[in-house]
Amino acid sequence: MKWKKYLSVFRLRFAMCLQYRTAAFAGVATQFVWGFMEINVFYAFRSSDPAAFPMGFEQLASYIWLQQAFLALFMVWFMENEIFDSIMDGNICYELCRPIDLYNLWFARSAAHRMSRALLRCAPILLAAFLLPPPYRMTLPPDALTLVCFVFAMLLSVTVTIALCMLVYMLSFFTVSPQGLRILFAMIAEVLQGIVIPLPFYPRNVRRLMEMLPFASMENVPLRIYSGNISGGEAVRAMLLQGFWVLLLIAAGKLICRRAMKKVTVQGG
Amino acid sequence: MNKQPRKTSAVRLYLHYISVQIRCMMQYKKSFLMTTLGQFLASFNAFVGIYFLFRRFHSIAGYRYSDVLFCYSLVLMEFSLAECAARGFDRFSGLVRKGEFDRIMTRPRNEILQVLGSSFELTRIGRMMQAVIVFIYGTSQAGIHWNVWKGLCVLITVLCGASVFCGIFLINAALCFFTLEGLEVINIFTDGAREYGQYPVDVYGKRMLRFCTFVIPYSLVQYYPLQYITGRSDSLLYAFLPLASLLFLLPCVALWRFGVRRYQSAGS
Numbered sequence: 001m002k003w004k005k006y007l008s009v010f011r012l013r014f015a016m017c018l019q020y021r022t023a024a025f026a027g028v029a030t031q032f033v034w035g036f037m038e039i040n041v042f043y044a045f046r047s048s049d050p051a052a053f054p055m056g057f058e059q060l061a062s063y064i065w066l067q068q069a070f071l072a073l074f075m076v077w078f079m080e081n082e083i084f085d086s087i088m089d090g091n092i093c094y095e096l097c098r099p100i101d102l103y104n105l106w107f108a109r110s111a112a113h114r115m116s117r118a119l120l121r122c123a124p125i126l127l128a129a130f131l132l133p134p135p136y137r138m139t140l141p142p143d144a145l146t147l148v149c150f151v152f153a154m155l156l157s158v159t160v161t162i163a164l165c166m167l168v169y170m171l172s173f174f175t176v177s178p179q180g181l182r183i184l185f186a187m188i189a190e191v192l193q194g195i196v197i198p199l200p201f202y203p204r205n206v207r208r209l210m211e212m213l214p215f216a217s218m219e220n221v222p223l224r225i226y227s228g229n230i231s232g233g234e235a236v237r238a239m240l241l242q243g244f245w246v247l248l249l250i251a252a253g254k255l256i257c258r259r260a261m262k263k264v265t266v267q268g269g
Numbered sequence: 270m271n272k273q274p275r276k277t278s279a280v281r282l283y284l285h286y287i288s289v290q291i292r293c294m295m296q297y298k299k300s301f302l303m304t305t306l307g308q309f310l311a312s313f314n315a316f317v318g319i320y321f322l323f324r325r326f327h328s329i330a331g332y333r334y335s336d337v338l339f340c341y342s343l344v345l346m347e348f349s350l351a352e353c354a355a356r357g358f359d360r361f362s363g364l365v366r367k368g369e370f371d372r373i374m375t376r377p378r379n380e381i382l383q384v385l386g387s388s389f390e391l392t393r394i395g396r397m398m399q400a401v402i403v404f405i406y407g408t409s410q411a412g413i414h415w416n417v418w419k420g421l422c423v424l425i426t427v428l429c430g431a432s433v434f435c436g437i438f439l440i441n442a443a444l445c446f447f448t449l450e451g452l453e454v455i456n457i458f459t460d461g462a463r464e465y466g467q468y469p470v471d472v473y474g475k476r477m478l479r480f481c482t483f484v485i486p487y488s489l490v491q492y493y494p495l496q497y498i499t500g501r502s503d504s505l506l507y508a509f510l511p512l513a514s515l516l517f518l519l520p521c522v523a524l525w526r527f528g529v530r531r532y533q534s535a536g537s
Contacts, residue, residue, distance in 0.1 A: 026453035
């Protein structure tokens with residue numbers, strides 16, 4: 001089976017990352033405070049002009065808590081240092097000797113890393129968020145269908161996130177120091193995917209433009225579907241767009257990967 | 270009998286440490302420039318958030334856009350100054366784990382001075398520059414009537430604010446004596462304070478204001494000077510209140526001393 005080896009890479013990596021439990025608990029505390037402060041800011045803004053608030057406050061609270069709980073799935077900043085290092089110091093030759101596709105290998109690794117990290121952290125944050133008093137409380141999605149859509153959109157958005165990061169890894173083959181590329185990319189993504197502020201808070205025209213970009217297919221879609229901020233036909237369209245970006249980004253990544261493999265010069269010894 | 274060489278003063282020694290660090294960094298000029306540029310851009314996102322939120326809501330808890338920019342730049346200046354100087358404490362866990370702290374202890378000088386001198390991140394100037402630009406823009410928008418006291422107040426605030434952040438870095442380092450590993454939770458009080466210090470502390474409610482006045486004195490270096498400089502209060506007390514935040518350093522240094530005393534080498 002062709003996929004078996006990548007599946008086992010995923011499983012191994014997943015199990016390994018699950019070991020870091022103490023670090024995860026510390027992370028949970030930080031994320032929790034972050035979410036709390038974030039909601040405070042939005043609450044204060046809403047008090048000064050309730051009419052200008054572009055989404056229901058419960059929708060916003062759910063958005064923020066989901067964002068904090070699943071941070072590891074969506075942060076572009078959160079890339080594999082080992083991959084960058086292997087490109088920099090030449091350890092990549094060991095990977096290239098193996099009869100596996102580099103793109104798929106790294107994809108599986110990234111997926112395992114992100115998912116295990118999110119799995120360790122999401123439960124306590126979500127549990128606490130459901131128990132908080134009203135302005136902070138996280139609510140359940142309006143109906144079961146929404147929940148199904150949410151899960152589906154989550155899967156798509158994680159794929160988009162990883163596919164975008166894969167582009168950065170691949171482009172690293174063409175630069176000597178990938179740090180600048182990484183910082184710039186992470187910054188742009190943070191604004192355009194709705195981490196800095198959710199997309200509904202941008203002016204209409206800016207938001208329309210943002211929603212067409214691949215970055216909006218990351219956390220923006222599932223988190224807004226969850227609370228019913230996007231629903232019906234709009235939700236279906238958003239998910240189709242996600243699917244489109246998944247295909248396009250993976251194709252582009254594989255193409256660049258092939259180019260890179262042809263001209264790769266290993267640095268270091 | 271050979272004469273003891275005269276001990277160089279702590280300040281001279283510190284300046285010497287810094288000059289070594291800077292000369293060392295200048296060997297990699299391009300890398301230095303790139304990192305500085307990165308730092309300049311790094312906190313830009315927060316500014317984007319503030320800009321668009323104010324475009325929509327125009328005010329928060331009675332504060333205008335310019336007030337918030339003022340706060341944002343004040344905290345950013347304090348933080349980047351602290352990061353510049355006290356970076357050695359920020360990555361102290363490495364020193365402890367590698368056993369390099371043993372070397373520091375064998376020398377006849379104060380440990381805090383040596384750790385401070387072990388690293389000086391000039392690249393944080395990038396972040397500082399951004400803060401200064403936002404500060405100038407924010408204050409020009411706010412229509413502040415400047416006088417000597419207000420200028421002095423800003424100066425005191427930035428320096429005292431930097432020392433509050435240094436105090437937190439010091440706590441983080443002191444905890445490494447017990448845990449060997451930096452605690453991620455401390456991020457709440459460093460990065461978190463930087464991010465959420467964009468808004469005047471009372472935006473987060475009365476309880477938060479009390480906490481940030483009496484427990485960790487963030488509001489002494491942000492909220493109270495803001496009241497004075499924007500003319501919300503004429504009390505000169507508010508202008509000099511930042512000085513009280515220096516008291517925070519006492520428990521920080523005490524914890525550090527306690528940690529040093531029960532330090533057991535971990536290196537190999």
